[in-house]
Each structure stands twice: as C-alpha cells, then as structure tokens.
Amino acid sequence: MKNFNLSEWALNHQAFVRYLIVLTLVLGVFGYTKLSQSENPPFTFKVMLVQAQWPGATAREMELQVVDRIEKVILETPHVDVVRSFSRPGEANIIVMAKDSAPSSVMPDMFYDIRKRVSDMQNRLPQGVIGPHFNDEFGETYGNVFALTGDGFSYAQLRDAADQMRKELIRVPDVAKILIVGEQQERVFIEFAQAKLANLGFSVAQMVAALQAQNAVTQSGRYDTPFERIEIRPDGEFTNIETLRALPINIGGHTLRLDEVAEVRRGYIDPPSMLFRYQGQDALGIGLSLREGGDIVQLEQNLKEALERIERQLPVGMSLHRVNDESLTVRLAVNEFMMAVLEALIIVIAVSFLSLGMRAGTVVALSIPLVMAATFLSMYLLGVGLHKISLGALILALGLLVDDAIIAVEMMAVKMHHGMPRREAASYTYRTMALPMLTGTLITIAGFLPLAMAQSSVGEFTRSIFQVVGIALLLSWFAAVIVIPYLGYHLLADREHEKPRRGLSAWTHRLAEGFYAWFRRLITLCVSHPLKVLALTLLVFIGSLALFGNGVQKQFFPDATRLELIVDLRLPEGASMAATEREAARLEQYLNTQMAHIDNYATYIGEGSPRFYLPLDQQLKAANFSQFVITTKSLQDREALLLKLRTLLDENAEFSAARGRVIRLENGPPVGYPVQFRMSGEGASEDGFMTL
Structure with missing residues (x-):
C-alpha cells in the first residue's frame, strides 16, 4: 500500500483506464445475456428411494422379510443419516436420507455404494421379490407441465398423440427429459365362462397353458442361401384382438374357438396405479425438464415454435393446456430485479446529488453500472446464474457497493476544496483511505461467510448470497481506488473554479x-x-x-410468492383407488365453482405431482392419496381461496373421511410438515399407538 499507489497509477495511465471501463461495460452486458436463468438455485437432493414388490405378501411380511434386510445393509453405508420405510401389502418404499452435513460431491458415491450393497444381498430376499429398484434423481424439475385432453378419445389415442409430441419436444434446445404423467397401460382381458368350461371338462389352467404355447416367441432357425439369410418364424402370433378371439384351442382332442368359452376385450390396468385430470377431465400430463445450466426463459422461447407446430398436428378435438410455467415466474423475478435496480439507482443518485453535490454525485452514480457490469461478468465466469437468491443478493449489494465510492470521492473533493491539486488529492485519498476501505469491505463480506461455509442443504441453497455480495463489494473497492480517482480528476471542480451555491444547492449545503x-x-x-x-x-x-x-416471528424461509396452492387429500390407509377418486371428484366439483379465483388446476390421484418446482415436497405413490395443484389468478385470489379451502376441508362433513391439507409453496429445501413425530417400540400394537 505504501510503495504502490493504485490511484496515482490510474491517473498516469488514463487511456488504459478508459479502455478497461469500456471493456468492462461491454463484457458485462455480454455476461448478463449469457447468465442462466432459473427460479431457484441448484442444490443437491440428498435422498434416494429404494422400492421393492412382492406380490401376495402382507405388509408385515414385507416389513420383516424384505424391508428389514435391506435397511440393515443401507445403514452400513457411509453418510447415511435416516432410513424411513413404508410397507404396504405387496410393496415397500424405503427413503434413504444422507446427513445434512455430507458434501454434495460425495452423493454419487453414496448412491452407488447403496446400489452395490443392496444388489449384493438380493439373493437373500424371498423368492418372488421384484427389485429392489433405485431412484436417486429426486432433483429433476419439470418446470413446464402441459395437459393433453380430448373429448371422446381413449387413453391409448391420447398416448399415441403424446408419443408424437415427445419426439418433437425432445429435439427442442435446452430440453433434457420428458415425463408422461397418467399414462394407462393397455391389457387384454380374457374372462372365462366357468359353466361352459365345466361342461366341456376343461380347466382354466389348461386354457392358460394353451394360450402361452400359442403366443410364445422362440427361435425357429434360419435358412442361409448363397446370397442372403432367411429367418424362419412360425405364424399364428396375435396381431389384433380378433385373431385372439378366433384362436383354436385343442385340448384332449377337442377343438374350439377361444371366444366360445371366454369374453375377450381390450382395456386398461384395473385398478389404475395413477390418474391425471385437468380441471376434472381425464388427461395425460407432459412434463419438460431443463438441461443442467440451461436458461428457463430461453427454453420458453425455443418451445413456442414447437408448440405451435404440435398444436396444428393434433387431431380435431384434442387440446393442449399449460398447467405450470416456471419461465413466467422467472421473467417476473428478473423484471422486479430490474425495477429494483432502477429504483436503487435513482435513490442513490438523488441522495448523492443532495449530499455531495452535482459533480461528486455524478461520479458516484457512474460507478454503479460499471460495478454491476463487472459483477455480471464475474457471475458468468464463476457459473452463478440468475435466480431468486442471486437476484436478492444483487439488490442487497446495490446499497453496499457505493460506500467505498462515496468515501473516495468525498475525501478527494474535500482535499481539492482545501486547495490540494487534483492528482495529489487522488493520491492522498488512496494513501489514507484505501486500507480502511478494504478492511471494511472484507469485514462486510465476512458477515456473509457463514452462508458459504455451512455444510447443509440450506447453506448450499443460500451460498450465492455470499458469492454475489463478495464479488460486488470487492469490485466496488477496485472501482473506488481506480475509476473514482479518474472520474473525479475530470469531473470534480477545484477551489478556484467552484461556483457560489445557489437555490437548492445552497439549501442542501446549509442543511448538511x-x-x-x-x-x-x-x-x-x-x-x-x-x-x-x-x-x-x-x-x-x-x-x-x-x-x-x-x-x-422466526422462519428461515418465507412462503413462496408463486400463485399455486397445493391441496393434499389423504384417506385412511387401505382405502381403494376408487374411494380416493370419489373424494377427488367432490373437491373438483367445488373448485369448478371457484373459477373466479382459479386460472387452472390439475388433479393427481394415486401419486403426487411431478416436481414442477424445485423445493416441492414430492409425494410417493399411494392408492389413498390425491393431490391438487391449483394455479390462481393473483396473490389476493390465492389467499382468498386458501381460506375457503381450509374452511371447507375442516368443517364440511362431505370430506370427513379424508385428511385435507392446503399449503402454499415453500422456499428453500422442502420441509413438508414443520412438526413431525415418530412413535416406535418393540412389540407395540397399532391400538397402543392410536392411544398415544
């Protein structure tokens, strides 16, 4: 600091400083246009789902013979914190949660270790167990969700149209994955007439064996000619429902057609594992995820042309509706940020002009866009995108980055007022104030350091506050000791050229x-x-x-300002899919009367919504569960509908069989229920837990 004076160097190399200013502004604009835009900062979901099926097993058998054995192996894995399981007849879900302090970089190794350990012990599971299957992609966010509806169209026809859409959409730049929600698997049902079989002396087992033999796919050989190879395949495979109905069955020398002893029909898995409805109408959901590091606003622009082409190709009667649109939220957030920047700039300039005067205020005002441009460039180089946390940090930094500039220009103006030459005043400011300004800047940055060093999901979510504020403040110090002296050298008036203060300037001077x-x-x-x-x-x-x-009031993250409401309906464990569908239909009837508040709503029966919002508390498959995603027209409509729905679910007798929950979307890592209890005990009965 004593041997080298940055301010004096800047004044000795003014052409180079001008070049740096222009270059910084140009590269800052370039960096801003290249910043990825998303609603939330990326963070690692330290959760893995392990699923297993054992058809015919009871919930207790699943727990003792499948879940317990898998859990013991998983708990031996490093970094595992909590293992939570849900056992139902024939199926089990095991949720593995890593320690919150575990670094994000070790998560792939932990997930691989769990896969390997569970696969190694798979031979110890009972015969007939399907799986285990693994899912460690909990962070996949489908920010754009569409609903495909069609009056009079079957699920198969909707699925065919959705498959064509998938082929178009997967080619759109920035699209990573496409998810089809609510797809129903087709099946052919053969219902035998027991009386006819008994009269003919046939059994169902004989009929099944004959069907399996007829439609078997086996290697039948091939014939090689001097020029080509010809595969030999027997005919008789089932190509449509009519060939199956006309199938001749030969048992014990008796031959008859299949449709003489059975009803053959095409249908869907019954009961369905999951249903998707759009505003009460059967539909298929289509979710699009953004590639890593992509720009959700740019994705929306890329989608426009593809969606217009797709809608022209849809059959008459089919419609495509938008359910969730993350790009709209991001655009609003960026626009709000730009308005905040403009307002902050106006306020800072006004205060600077009133307190420092026109010339000194101009020097301070000119430093703001320069520091912001350098900050955007640094964010681009460091891979920090635009999202709600970094935008909030930028707004916070706006009020801090002018401190050093004000100190530098005020000191320089005072010394020039006392008769010190311009160059010497700039040099003096650096000698006396550079180190205190740098110390104050580093202390301010250190106040945000715990956010960067926190080894937790919350720390990872908020880390960009430290990154953005730290970058902006450090750059503001360099601007204060390099750019401010240069601007002050050319804009500030020395003592001989100072004009008498008049009017507003004189009044503010007397006030100061x-x-x-x-x-x-x-x-x-x-x-x-x-x-x-x-x-x-x-x-x-x-x-x-x-x-x-x-x-x-203490709350680390406030509720999100998005327009969606989430309604969860949960029936008692063991409720059928049909009962859940009936409860969902009742709530749909009520929502149809509240369309003055609602833009659209979607119903997910048997499973929760796909992750259309990164911090969403995603729900697993369950026949007794349904979830509504309601997009309201405004925040006022959201709050009004929230109150109505809570009153309806708490007080209306029609929903007494279901436990309803109405919530806003959360900010930060998902919490779910803020207070949760776990009751456990060896040999404890369900009645004992209910008593507690």
Whole structure:
C-alpha cells in the first residue's frame, strides 16, 4: 500500500483506464445475456428411494422379510443419516436420507455404494421379490407441465398423440427429459365362462397353458442361401384382438374357438396405479425438464415454435393446456430485479446529488453500472446464474457497493476544496483511505461467510448470497481506488473554479452543514462520557435480544410468492383407488365453482405431482392419496381461496373421511410438515399407538 499507489497509477495511465471501463461495460452486458436463468438455485437432493414388490405378501411380511434386510445393509453405508420405510401389502418404499452435513460431491458415491450393497444381498430376499429398484434423481424439475385432453378419445389415442409430441419436444434446445404423467397401460382381458368350461371338462389352467404355447416367441432357425439369410418364424402370433378371439384351442382332442368359452376385450390396468385430470377431465400430463445450466426463459422461447407446430398436428378435438410455467415466474423475478435496480439507482443518485453535490454525485452514480457490469461478468465466469437468491443478493449489494465510492470521492473533493491539486488529492485519498476501505469491505463480506461455509442443504441453497455480495463489494473497492480517482480528476471542480451555491444547492449545503455540526456535538458528548455510552449500548443490546426473542416471528424461509396452492387429500390407509377418486371428484366439483379465483388446476390421484418446482415436497405413490395443484389468478385470489379451502376441508362433513391439507409453496429445501413425530417400540400394537 505504501510503495504502490493504485490511484496515482490510474491517473498516469488514463487511456488504459478508459479502455478497461469500456471493456468492462461491454463484457458485462455480454455476461448478463449469457447468465442462466432459473427460479431457484441448484442444490443437491440428498435422498434416494429404494422400492421393492412382492406380490401376495402382507405388509408385515414385507416389513420383516424384505424391508428389514435391506435397511440393515443401507445403514452400513457411509453418510447415511435416516432410513424411513413404508410397507404396504405387496410393496415397500424405503427413503434413504444422507446427513445434512455430507458434501454434495460425495452423493454419487453414496448412491452407488447403496446400489452395490443392496444388489449384493438380493439373493437373500424371498423368492418372488421384484427389485429392489433405485431412484436417486429426486432433483429433476419439470418446470413446464402441459395437459393433453380430448373429448371422446381413449387413453391409448391420447398416448399415441403424446408419443408424437415427445419426439418433437425432445429435439427442442435446452430440453433434457420428458415425463408422461397418467399414462394407462393397455391389457387384454380374457374372462372365462366357468359353466361352459365345466361342461366341456376343461380347466382354466389348461386354457392358460394353451394360450402361452400359442403366443410364445422362440427361435425357429434360419435358412442361409448363397446370397442372403432367411429367418424362419412360425405364424399364428396375435396381431389384433380378433385373431385372439378366433384362436383354436385343442385340448384332449377337442377343438374350439377361444371366444366360445371366454369374453375377450381390450382395456386398461384395473385398478389404475395413477390418474391425471385437468380441471376434472381425464388427461395425460407432459412434463419438460431443463438441461443442467440451461436458461428457463430461453427454453420458453425455443418451445413456442414447437408448440405451435404440435398444436396444428393434433387431431380435431384434442387440446393442449399449460398447467405450470416456471419461465413466467422467472421473467417476473428478473423484471422486479430490474425495477429494483432502477429504483436503487435513482435513490442513490438523488441522495448523492443532495449530499455531495452535482459533480461528486455524478461520479458516484457512474460507478454503479460499471460495478454491476463487472459483477455480471464475474457471475458468468464463476457459473452463478440468475435466480431468486442471486437476484436478492444483487439488490442487497446495490446499497453496499457505493460506500467505498462515496468515501473516495468525498475525501478527494474535500482535499481539492482545501486547495490540494487534483492528482495529489487522488493520491492522498488512496494513501489514507484505501486500507480502511478494504478492511471494511472484507469485514462486510465476512458477515456473509457463514452462508458459504455451512455444510447443509440450506447453506448450499443460500451460498450465492455470499458469492454475489463478495464479488460486488470487492469490485466496488477496485472501482473506488481506480475509476473514482479518474472520474473525479475530470469531473470534480477545484477551489478556484467552484461556483457560489445557489437555490437548492445552497439549501442542501446549509442543511448538511447543520447536520454535521449537530453530529459533531453528539460525538463530542459521547466521547466525554464513555462509561454511560457503553452502559446505554449494553442496555439497548439486551433489550433488542429480548424483543427479538418474543416479538419477532422466526422462519428461515418465507412462503413462496408463486400463485399455486397445493391441496393434499389423504384417506385412511387401505382405502381403494376408487374411494380416493370419489373424494377427488367432490373437491373438483367445488373448485369448478371457484373459477373466479382459479386460472387452472390439475388433479393427481394415486401419486403426487411431478416436481414442477424445485423445493416441492414430492409425494410417493399411494392408492389413498390425491393431490391438487391449483394455479390462481393473483396473490389476493390465492389467499382468498386458501381460506375457503381450509374452511371447507375442516368443517364440511362431505370430506370427513379424508385428511385435507392446503399449503402454499415453500422456499428453500422442502420441509413438508414443520412438526413431525415418530412413535416406535418393540412389540407395540397399532391400538397402543392410536392411544398415544
């Protein structure tokens, strides 16, 4: 600091400084246009799902013979914190959660280790167990969700149209994956007439064996000619429903057609494992995920042409509806940020002009876009995108990055007013204030350091606050010691050229001098009574702690400002899919009467919504569960509908069989229920738990 003076160097190389200013502004605009845009910052979901099926087993058999054995192996894996299982007749879901302090970089190794350990013990599971299957892609977010509907169209026809859409959409730039929601698997049902079989002396087992033999796929050989190879295949395979109905069955020398003893029909898996409806109408959901590091706003622009082409190709009567649109939320957030930047810029300029004067205020105002441009370029180089956390950090940094500039230009203006030459005033400012300004900047940055060092999901989610604020403040210090002296050298007026203050300038100058005089007297009084000042400071600090403990609501992340509401309906365990569908239909009837508040809503029966919002608390498959995603027209409509739905589900007798929950979307890592209890005990019965 004593041997090298950056401000003096800047004034000795003014052409190079001008070049750096222009280059920074140009590259800053380039960096801003290349920043990825998303609603939330990326963070790692430290969760893995292990699923197993054992058709015919009871929930207790699944727990004792399948789940317990898998859990013991999983708990031996490093970094595993909690293993939670849900056993139902014939199926089990095991949720594996890593320690919150586990680094994100070790998650792929932990997931691989679990796969390997469970696969190695698979031979110890009972015969007939299907799986286990693994899912470690919990963070996949389908920010764009569409509903494909069609009056009079079957699920098979909707599926064919959705498959054609998939082929078009997967080629759109920035699209990573496509998810089809609510697809129903087709089946051919053969229902035998027991009386006819008994009269003919046939059994169902004989009929099944004959069918399996007829439609078997086996290697029948091939014939090689001097020029080509000809595969030999027997005919008789089932190509449509009519060939199956006309199938001749020969048992014990008797031959008859299949449709003489059975009804053959095409249908879907019954009961279905999951249903998707759009505003009460059967539909298929189509979700699109963004590639890693992609721009959700750019994806929306890329989708427009593809969607227009797809809608022209749809059969008459089919319609495509948008259910969720993450790009709209991101655009609103970016627009709000730009308005906040403009407002902050106007406020800072106005305050600078009023307190420092026109020339000094201009110097400070010109430094703001330069520092912001350099910040955008640094964010682009470091891979920090635009999202709600980084945008909030940028707004926070706006009020801090002018501090060093104000100190530098004020010191330079004061010394020039006292008669010091411009160059010497700039050099003096660096010698006396550079180190204190740098120290203050580093201390401010250090205040955000815990966010960067926190080894948790919350720390990972909020880390960009430290990154953005730290970058902006460090760059503002360099601007204060390099750019501010250059601008002040050309814009500030020295003592000989100062004009008498008139009008508003004179009034603000008198106001500032009066404030400075009062503030000087206050400082003198405080210095004269140090013990009283320390005691008063301690008293105020203790009082603030007391008020903070009792009067301030504590919530790390507020609710999101998105327009969606989530409604969960959960029936008692063991409820059928049909019962869940009936409860969902009742709520759909009510929602249809509230369309003044609603833009659209989608119903997921038997499973929760796909992750259309990164912090969504995603729900697993369950026949007794349904979920509604309701997009309202405004925040006022959201709050009004929230109150109505909570009153309906709590007080209306029609929904007494279901436990309803209406929530806003969360910010930050998903929490689900804020307070959860777990009751456990060896040999404890269900009645005992219910008593508790």
